[in-house]
Amino acid sequence: MGEESVKLIGAWFSPFSFRVKCALEMKKIEYDYIDEDMFKMERPIISKHNPSYDKENKKVPVFVHGGNSVLESMVIVEYIEEMWPDRYPLLPKDVYEKSIARFWIKFIEDKGIVFFMFFITSGEANKKAQKDMLELLTTIETQSGIKDDNCKFFGGNKINAVDLAFSPFAYWLGAMEKAEGVALLEAHKFPKLHAWTEALKQDPVIQKNLPDFEELVGFFENIKKYGYLQTPPST
Ligand SMILES: N[C@@H](CCC(=O)N[C@@H](CS)C(=O)NCC(=O)O)C(=O)O
Structure with missing residues (x-):
């Protein structure tokens, strides 16, 4: 099964597609x-590959391996880890350590709404979203154990699935902050998390797959003006 063709359907701006691209490239798996x-x-490419368990899916990423489609970025990352276990490890082998990694992956997946609210709202609703985001950053800074062992990443000194799960904080949040004209993840307030974002962005696989920053800021500015995934009126 590991030898079958590998395909990823994504979108340039998507932090979820980014997670999957990085997992594949860290393991040096060739993919289209x-x-x-x-x-x-309409999204015809997604529609063509909708898996039978979610025919209504219109989201990216969609991962296709040997004709089987898999949905949800972190489910896909775990699929990749289990399908190619002998390449670059993305989860700890130790069962307890793995359960902690999975805890933080689930934690951040459950908090996705905080991110979503920050980038789709304006005005008073955005003030509330900023407050929720600061609370979330505080929880990660103080509870996640990041940097407590002086390691660069959540998973030690090598990037793992937890780092990929948290990667929207390292780049996408900065573009959202710029679009909104605020600064939330500041080095003096969140020194550990900020140092982690800087270390993550040094990695060559991460660097190669990050979208252009100014384009991303423009993407978030357009969401604020015209709505989520709405085409701006042509001038
Ligand atoms: N929890 C999903 C989130 C996927 C998601 O929301 N993708 C966005 C792009 S970043 C999307 O396809 N949105 C299209 C839509 O909502 O119609 C994952 O981790 O894969």
């Missing part, structure tokens, strides 16, 4: 990448 036009509701 297809960028779907998410500004159209």
Whole structure:
């Protein structure tokens, strides 16, 4: 099964597609990448690969391995880890350590709504979203154990699945902050998390797959002006 063709359907701006690209490239797995036009509701490439358990899916990423489609970025990352276990490890082998890694992955998946609210809202609703984001950053800074062992990453000195799960904080949050004209993840307030974002962005696989920053800021500015995945009116 590991030898079958590997395909990833993603979108340039998507932090979820980014997680999967990095997992594949860290393990040096060859894959075809297809960028779907998410500004159209038809999304024909996704539709073609909808898995039978979610025929209504219109989201990226969609991962296709040997004809089977897999959804949800962190489910895909775990699939990749289990399918190619002998390459670059993305989860600890120790069962207890693995359960802690999975705890933080689930934690951040459950908090996705905080991110979403920050980038789709404006005005008073955005003030509330900023407050929720600061609370979330405080929880990660003080509870996650990041940097407590002087390691660079959540998973020690090598990037693992927990780092990929948290990666939207290292780049996408900065673009959202710029679009909104605020600074939340500041080095003096969140020194450990901030140092982690800097270390993550040094990695060559991470660097190669990050979208252009100014384009991303423009993407978030357009969401604020015109709505989520709405095409700006042509001038
Ligand atoms: N929990 C999903 C989130 C996927 C997701 O929300 N993808 C966005 C792009 S970043 C999307 O496809 N949105 C299209 C839509 O909501 O219609 C994952 O981790 O894969």
